[in-house]
Amino acid sequence: HRFGSVESDIFLVGKQLLVAHDPVELDPTRTLESLYLAPLAARVKANRGSVYRGQRKPLQLLIDIKTEGASTYLELDRQLRRYRHLFTTYAHGRVFPGAVTAVISGDRAARVPMEAQTVRRAFYDGRLLDLLAPAPAPASFIPLISDNWTLNFTWQGVGTFPEVERQKLRGIIAAAHSRRQKVRFWATPDLAGPARDAVWSELLAADADYFNTDDLAGLEAFLDAHK
Template sequence: MALTTRRRALTTLGAALAGAVALPATDALAGERKHRPRPLWRAHAHNDYEHPRPLLDALDHRFGSVEADIFLVGGQLLVAHDPVDLDPARTLESLYLEPLAARVRANRGSVYRGHRRPLQLLIDIKTEGSSTYLELDRHLKRYKHLFTTYAHGRVLPGPVTAVVSGDRAARTPLAAQTVRRAFYDGRLADLGGPAPASLIPLISDNWTLNFTWTGVGAFPEAERQKLRGIVRTAHARGQRVRLWATPDLPGPARDAVWTELLAAGVDHVNTDDLAGLEAFLDARRTA
């Protein structure tokens, strides 16, 4: 073989080997992106702070919404379900705000890397609503790039959307602000009312006060149509729907209710069972 021919052959072989080495790495990266589990945006961690690792357990299970109850105590926002459980070390800032800010920094501007959709942080106020909200607003202002913001009629999306629930007195100071980093959790009484989605992006209510069915037997058709009508009305106004106090013990009744919620288009499915809802949603390939 001539020298020039040998050189050409070696060059061709080298290029082929380089490609063989490079392709698996490229394929692996593409495969990682392709197979990275999607966030479960419809999964809502009810009373999230009661899990062993508040926030972090829900994020490990890819939940799109978490709930924290807060009490205003001596200028601090403490996280607990009942006053007897209050602990000065368990603050909204230490359990939620700081960890979320750190995660967003690490993930280049989002809670779930590669997904720009905001995580919902539902903050349930347990003390007097007006004063507690004003303190909450001061806390949220410390994280100016973390939260979805309403500013002079425009909604500017951020990595996290804070929605205020609980004591209804919070609505007055919140609605009066021209710039705020929180939104309001409406009730079915607000459905179809004058308040826009820029104030009330979420409609939540108690399942047991509005439906008799708890997953045993057939879902009454009148109640199915009522549920779907609620969702249609909310979605037409750009609002999302959440219903709490649904069955949450593992079994056919819970699965039946969750199936109807998904079929109706309910946006957030409530649970204390993170692994159970994750498996349920994954089995149905729904976000």
């Protein structure tokens, strides 16, 4: 579908990072390595250094930690080191681009071990509070600002978008962009129809960087129609 970001939910079970959205879906054969890391490595090798054939654009791998953040991240970091050639890397104050950029979301406790590292192969998914902080973290640590749409906006795509909320949305995105950070809202309407299209249209007009959806074909068609 030509998108530049995918999301994987992970649980730490023993020493394994299992991929599932809910605990009842856990399967020891469905690991982060087997479903994402190894296939991405093979793809990048086949495409001579890129996830996308003939294109150098990076893929964002958004990893949503569902178990305790610090311990899960430490195991994740160990696994990412095995695929160090794949990933954008922060090292001693500098960022070295790679074919895949890992961004860590989910349990907030992952932030502590991440901030302590002088070398890491992942970045942190911030929240609006991080954008508004008196001394905000740089884009070299927080390249992405994400938050829950329903906690910040009352409008769900029905009727007119209140102008005060439109200006709030555009202000958030402009502030993030001024710091070289990108913006994502989750919990936007995701049922096909006019309400979803209305919200997507406002996000597009405001220059939002990522749209959250489970309907990949629907978003692809929408974006193609709004080039």
